[in-house]
Each structure stands twice: as structure tokens, then as C-alpha cells.
Amino acid sequence: MSNIHVKALLPSAALILSLMSGLAMAQTASTKATAAINTAVGCTVSNATTVGTAPMACHDIFSGASVAVTADNFATIMSTSMKVSNSQSLFVSPSLVTGLYTNTATKTHTGSSSTATASGGVYMRAVLTDAAGNVVKIADPVAVCTNDILGCQASSSGDFGVTLDSRVQTLTQTLSQCVVNVVVGGVAGSGTCDFDLTTQLILQTTSAHTFNFIFPSVGQGTYNVAIQVAVNSGATVGGNATAVGAAAFGLGSVTVESVRLVHNFAF
Secondary structure, X not given: OEEEEEOOOOOOXXXXXXXXXXXXXXXXXXXXXXXXXXXXXXXXEEEEEOOOOOOOOHHHHOOOOEXXXXXXXOEEEEEEEEEEOOOEEEEEEEEEEEEEEEEEEEEEEOOEEEEEEEEEEEEEEEEEXXXXXXXXXXXXXXXXXXXXXXOEEEOOOOOEEEEEEEEEEEEEEEEOOOOOOOEEOOEEOOOOOOOEEEEEEXXXXXXXXXXXXXXXXXXXXXXEEEEEEEEEEEEEEEOOEEEEEEEEEEEEEEEEEEEOOOOOOOO
């Protein structure tokens, strides 16, 4: 991870921000900008099987040397400092490449049922800290997240992030009893049959996402803007089945701009 610091003096430029929440409009005068990039790969993987073995690690699924990330906990992947003058706000625009992998397979005998479920997700938030490392603010709109809002995802600690990617893949397979009506040795209905059915479904996707965060009305001082990501995965099976769920993040960038919003700006 490396930081790139850029100063952009645009005293006469005006940027119109379309804010969907509340349909508010804000005019800004750009004074400072800073940026950072991420090249590390972080991922998590879950395995479950009752058919043979299916241990898979992050490097088996996603290329690159993986960085250990505990599932459901946020990890800082990009950070940069910003000096803010009085009555200014921060406009944060991170972009990140993410990947999901789900693999479900079932092997079902006659008269039985098997189920495999695999899941994975990637979530992101922007956090503002002071020089001592204390959290000052969590950026909007994540700061107003609840469990009832689509796109809000809580980690195991209860802290929310915006959903970049999320998938739950379930494969269920059921075979009825084999019924035959044949004559064997002069006896009707004495024939038997038995067979297995194996089905496998694999999905792997890679995509790039951008989400805009805002820290409104940040007081004067020097702050650190951190982009934090959480990845989680899950795998469960029932009957004879195998499930693998994984999620990862990789290449990313963030730009942070100090802006002056119009009077009485609000979401």
C-alpha cells in the first residue's frame, strides 16, 4: 500500500454533488486533494464437505499472495492524511476490485436429499481518525445504516459497511424412491434399481466498484482518512454434499478532497 499526495488549486471551479439522500445539492470549491492505492490481496474461504475432502485456501481460488483477513472484521487497506481548515468537509471516493467464489456439489442416492450452501461478501466503509488514532466519524451514508436498509451490512462487531458484493448460493437435490414393475423369475414387482446423481455448480466473479463517502462539517485539524474492508464467507452441507464459499479484494484506489459545502448543507 502506498500513498500519493496531490495539491490541486482550483479556486474558481465549482463541483455539483448530486446527493440521492434527501436530493440535496451542494456546490463546492476544491482546495486540497490527496490519494492512496492498494495492491494487496485479502481474502477468506470457508469449506464444508461430507464427500471426500475439499480443503481450499485463498491462493487456490484468487491469484496473488493473500493477506490474512479475519472474516467479519474490518481491515484498513488504504489511508491518507488530510489537513482541514475550519468549516470544511471531506469527499472520499474509493474504488476497489472484489471477487466472489462459490462452489456447491451434491451426491444424492435414491430416496434421499442433499443440500449445499456457499456464501461470500465484501463490505467497505470510510473512517476518519484524529492524530491519536481515535475514531472521529464514520462517513455518510454508512453512518446512518441499519439492518433494514438494503446495502448495509453489519460485521460481527456490529459495525456497518456498504455492500460491494454479496452472494448466497444454494444447491438442493432430491431423488425419490425407485419404483419398478417388472417380472423376475415369474414374480411381478420383484425387480430393484439403484443409482446416484451428482450435480456441481461453480460461480466465480470479479468486479470493480466505486462508492462515494462524505464527512460533512469536519472541524479544523489534521485527520487520517482510512478505507476499511471486511470479507466474510460461509459453507454448510446436509446429506452428501460439498460447499466452498470465498470472497476477496485486491487492486484499489481512493481520492480524498477537502470541499466547502453550501450553507445549511444536510442529507
